[in-house]
Structure formats: structure tokens, C-alpha cells
Amino acid sequence: MPAIEAVQELTPKEREERGEQLRQSGIVIRTYDLWKTYIMGDQEIHAVSGVDIEIHRGEYVAIMGPSGSGKSTLMNLIGCLDTPTKGFYYLNGKLASEMEDDELARIRNKEIGFVFQTFNLLARASALHNVELPLIYAGVSSQERAQRARDALRAVDLEQRMHHKPNELSGGQRQRVAIARALVNRPSILLADEPTGALDTSTGNEIMTLFDRLYREGNTIVLVTHEPDIAAHAHRVIHIRDGKVERDEATTRARQNQPVVS
Ligand SMILES: Nc1ncnc2c1ncn2[C@@H]1O[C@H](COP(=O)(O)OP(=O)(O)OP(=O)(O)O)[C@@H](O)[C@H]1O
Numbered sequence: 208m209p210a211i212e213a214v215q216e217l218t219p220k221e222r223e224e225r226g227e228q229l230r231q232s233g234i235v236i237r238t239y240d241l242w243k244t245y246i247m248g249d250q251e252i253h254a255v256s257g258v259d260i261e262i263h264r265g266e267y268v269a270i271m272g273p274s275g276s277g278k279s280t281l282m283n284l285i286g287c288l289d290t291p292t293k294g295f296y297y298l299n300g301k302l303a304s305e306m307e308d309d310e311l312a313r314i315r316n317k318e319i320g321f322v323f324q325t326f327n328l329l330a331r332a333s334a335l336h337n338v339e340l341p342l343i344y345a346g347v348s349s350q351e352r353a354q355r356a357r358d359a360l361r362a363v364d365l366e367q368r369m370h371h372k373p374n375e376l377s378g379g380q381r382q383r384v385a386i387a388r389a390l391v392n393r394p395s396i397l398l399a400d401e402p403t404g405a406l407d408t409s410t411g412n413e414i415m416t417l418f419d420r421l422y423r424e425g426n427t428i429v430l431v432t433h434e435p436d437i438a439a440h441a442h443r444v445i446h447i448r449d450g451k452v453e454r455d456e457a458t459t460r461a462r463q464n465q466p467v468v469s
């Protein structure tokens with residue numbers, strides 16, 4: 208693995224070439240010594256402190272760690288919702304850590320599908336309209352939008368509920384709408400921060416079965432969880448503590464079925 212200095216010392220053109228090499232090797236996420244530091248009064252909080260991770264296309268990765276260990280902060284960096292204080296981040300071959308806000312918003316809309324613990328749906332909009340939103344930002348025509356949103360809802364078995372608003376849906380159905388919305392732009396990666404955290408066990412299992420299927424269909428999935436049972440669905444677990452990668456291991460599932468790609 209090339210060291211951080213290797214990126215720091217590269218010319219802009221060489222940095223671009225590095226991105227292209229990563230992309231051609233099927234590496235969708237590559238961070239080099241990534242940091243996020245918050246200043247609170249006279250205190251510095253290193254929420255993410257020197258993280259090097261590499262995730263290949265088609266992997267299913269769980270991120271685990273105690274509360275406050277930096278999981279959400281790391282997910283927000285990976286999801287381009289936030290920018291690092293220091294370090295480099297390549298997303299699908301592009302150096303996201305060097306991007307300005309508007310470019311970051313564009314790459315996020317194109318490459319990332321985000322699923323949150325509390326769904327984050329528009330309360331007044333139908334399931335169909337919620338799923339259409341990312342396509343509106345992407346400038347897709349209204350006819351194609353409706354078609355693709357409908358297809359995405361069908362993929363999560365919710366076509367019959369497409370005219371319902373969030374408060375007319377069950378928790379599991381709301382999360383499935385959020386997953387359809389995350390997938391509608393065909394992103395490079397699906398990021399989920401505690402996607403089952405607000406659901407009861409059996410509804411949570413239903414969502415995990417859906418993630419299993421999405422993984423088998425070739426999606427790249429990174430999910431944050433507290434629960435070992437949920438993490439066991441993934442093929443690889445990255446353990447985070449105090450903002451650092453403590454351990455990176457293949458799960459039993461990976462050892463039984465197939466090797467982890469990286
Ligand atoms: N905007 C912020 N300003 C200052 N400190 C922050 C901010 N966001 C997070 N932190 C701090 O950074 C650390 C990591 O927070 P983060 O939300 O990433 O943890 P987490 O692993 O997701 O925890 P949980 O499992 O409880 O969701 C915590 O100590 C938190 O207090």
C-alpha cells in the first residue's frame with residue numbers, strides 16, 4: 208500500500224493518475240491518513256485520527272465500534288457530507304478530499320447512496336416523490352424520473368405503496384423507501400449508518416435480508432452498526448476505536464462462503 212507521503216508529494220497530474228489506477232483496480236474507497244478534528248473551545252477532538260482504508264467494488268463491509276469512536280464522522284467523510292481536516296480520500300478514482308462544496312455535492316449525488324437511522328424522508332411527499340428527489344438534483348427528465356423511481360420502489364417491494372406518505376407507512380417500509388432513494392441514481396456505494404437502529408428486531412431482519420440481496424446483485428455496501436448480529440451479514444468488519452482502525456477482519460460468513468476481495 209503506498210504511503211501517505213506518496214500522495215502528498217505527487218503533482219496534480221500524478222494524483223489524477225493515482226486515482227485512475229485505484230479505479231482500474233476496482234477500489235471505490237481509499238483513504239490516506241484521514242483526519243477530522245473538531246475544535247471545542249481550547250480542546251481539540253480528533254473524531255477521526257489517521258484512518259487508512261481501502262474498499263473494493265462489490266464488498267460488504269460493516270464498521271463497528273463504541274459510541275463516540277468516530278463511526279458517523281468517518282461515514283460522513285466517506286459519503287462526502289463533510290470534508291477532512293487532513294489526509295486524502297479517493298472516491299471511485301476522484302480525489303474528493305480536495306473538492307469544493309459544489310463539486311462535492313455533485314460527486315455525492317452521483318456516487319453515494321446514503322441510508323440513515325431515522326430514514327430522513329420528506330414528510331409531506333409521497334414515497335414516489337421521495338425516491339425521485341436525487342434524480343431531480345441530477346437533472347433527469349420528469350418522465351424518466353417517475354419510471355426510475357417506480358423501478359427502485361419495485362426493487363424493494365413497495366410499488367403498491369408508492370403514493371403513501373411516510374406517516375402512512377410502517378417503519379420497515381419507510382426504511383425501504385429510503386433504500387430505494389439511495390439506490391435510484393445507481394451509486395458506486397451504498398452507505399448506511401445504523402439502518403436498523405430505529406426498527407424492531409424482525410423489521411430489522413427484513414431490512415438486512417434486503418441488504419443481502421442488494422449485495423448479491425453487485426452493490427457495494429458499507430454499514431455502521433453496534434450489533435454483532437447485523438455485522439455478521441457483512442463479509443468484512445472494520446473495528447474503530449478512538450477514531451482509529453483497531454482491527455480489520457473477515458467475518459465467519461466470508462470465511463465460509465468466499466474470500467473478502469481486498
Ligand atoms: N460537530 C461536532 N463538533 C464537535 N465534536 C463532535 C462533532 N461531531 C462529533 N463530535 C465528537 O466526535 C466523536 C465521534 O463522534 P461520532 O458521532 O462520529 O461517533 P459514533 O462512533 O458515530 O458514535 P455513536 O455510536 O454514538 O453514533 C465524539 O467524541 C463526538 O462527541
Ligand SMILES: [Mg+2]
Binds near residue numbers: 278279280
Ligand atoms: Mg454515530
